[in-house]
Amino acid sequence: MSFNIDERYKKMNKGEVLLAYKGSISAELITNVLGVVESKLDHVIDKSITKKKIYNILVESLQNLYHHVDDLPNLINESMDIHFGIFVISKVSDSYQIRTGNFIINNKIQKLKERLEKIKSLSKEELKDLYKFVLNNQKFSEKGGGGLGLIDIARRTDGRVEFEFDDFNDEYSFFSLNITI
Amino acid sequence: MESIAIEGTPKTPTVNFDATTGKIEIKGRSIPENSIEFYRPLVEWLEEYSKEPQKLTNVNIQLEYFNTSSSKCILDVFKKLEAIKKAKNEVVINWYYEEDDEDMLEAGEDYESIIRIPFKMIEVVD
Numbered sequence: 001m002s003f004n005i006d007e008r009y010k011k012m013n014k015g016e017v018l019l020a021y022k023g024s025i026s027a028e029l030i031t032n033v034l035g036v037v038e039s040k041l042d043h044v045i046d047k048s049i050t051k052k053k054i055y056n057i058l059v060e061s062l063q064n065l066y067h068h069v070d071d072l073p074n075l076i077n078e079s080m081d082i083h084f085g086i087f088v089i090s091k092v093s094d095s096y097q098i099r100t101g102n103f104i105i106n107n108k109i110q111k112l113k114e115r116l117e118k119i120k121s122l123s124k125e126e127l128k129d130l131y132k133f134v135l136n137n138q139k140f141s142e143k144g145g146g147g148l149g150l151i152d153i154a155r156r157t158d159g160r161v162e163f164e165f166d167d168f169n170d171e172y173s174f175f176s177l178n179i180t181i
Numbered sequence: 182m183e184s185i186a187i188e189g190t191p192k193t194p195t196v197n198f199d200a201t202t203g204k205i206e207i208k209g210r211s212i213p214e215n216s217i218e219f220y221r222p223l224v225e226w227l228e229e230y231s232k233e234p235q236k237l238t239n240v241n242i243q244l245e246y247f248n249t250s251s252s253k254c255i256l257d258v259f260k261k262l263e264a265i266k267k268a269k270n271e272v273v274i275n276w277y278y279e280e281d282d283e284d285m286l287e288a289g290e291d292y293e294s295i296i297r298i299p300f301k302m303i304e305v306v307d
Contacts, residue, residue, distance in 0.1 A: 027214050030214070031191075031192065034191075034212075035191065048279065048307075049279075049281050049282055052245075052246070052279075052282060052284075053284065055246065056246055056248075056284070059212050059246065059248050060248055060249060063212075063214055063248060063250065066214060067214070128287075128291070131291065132291050132294065132295060135252060135253060135256055135291070135295070136256065136295050148249035148252060148253070149249050151249075152249045152252075155284075156284060
């Protein structure tokens with residue numbers, strides 16, 4: 001197998017790491033992480049607006065992760081927690097980076113890829129229009145977001161969102177998202 | 182009609198809805214994983230209130246953070262207010278944002294353009 005989780009995790013731990021996590025993604029974990037990171041940000045950043053921006057994007061990206069983690073079947077999953085995901089929050093030169101990673105069923109990739117590519121190609125104005133359109137017209141999914149999360153992140157970062165899919169096996173891939181603030 | 186008074190938590194806002202004064206207030210943070218449960222009673226309350234609203238309904242929205250899961254619910258709140266206004270009642274919406282918080286100001290403008298009630302944008306200076 002060419003893709004290795006530990007290597008990926010290592011690679012994600014770039015720059016000055018504020019917080020890194022690898023394991024089960026639960027609602028409780030995310031609540032705790034948000035609390036910890038918020039007080040950390042209070043110490044390292046003076047400007048309230050920058051802090052707010054980072055915190056907002058963090059909420060959105062971690063909740064996205066929580067809602068969209070696909071569980072690997074038990075056979076391969078033995079060594080991994082259920083709802084497995086990784087995330088790293090770090091400072092790389094003058095910007096902050098939020099990286100998340102999770103398994104995804106292969107047949108979902110195409111749609112997500114197209115969505116991300118579309119979002120990345122839009123201008124600020126177009127993103128605003130898309131956001132308003134989805135907000136006003138799309139029904140809420142059970143998962144809650146209604147597809148606004150990625151659009152919101154792209155708006156707040158002027159499209160500075162990179163992504164990658166790595167083959168894991170016939171059924172699953174690993175999806176990595178890298179947001180620069 | 183009973184008032185609603187909910188105290189804020191790190192993930193959910195402070196809410197005060199008062200039918201006798203026509204004062205509607207949502208303040209603080211709104212970042213739960215799933216917001217529908219939190220907002221459902223608020224939207225239902227407004228539905229009830231809209232049957233016999235005050236001449237003037239005064240709305241104060243002062244959010245520090247809200248996630249996209251909340252954004253749709255907040256729109257539902259505004260749509261109820263829009264209906265009250267359409268029925269020839271006065272509705273004033275005050276949208277507060279922190280000094281320099283362009284994202285929050287823009288979020289208010291997004292809502293304003295969808296529901297077509299003019300917002301009063303109020304910048305809060307520390």
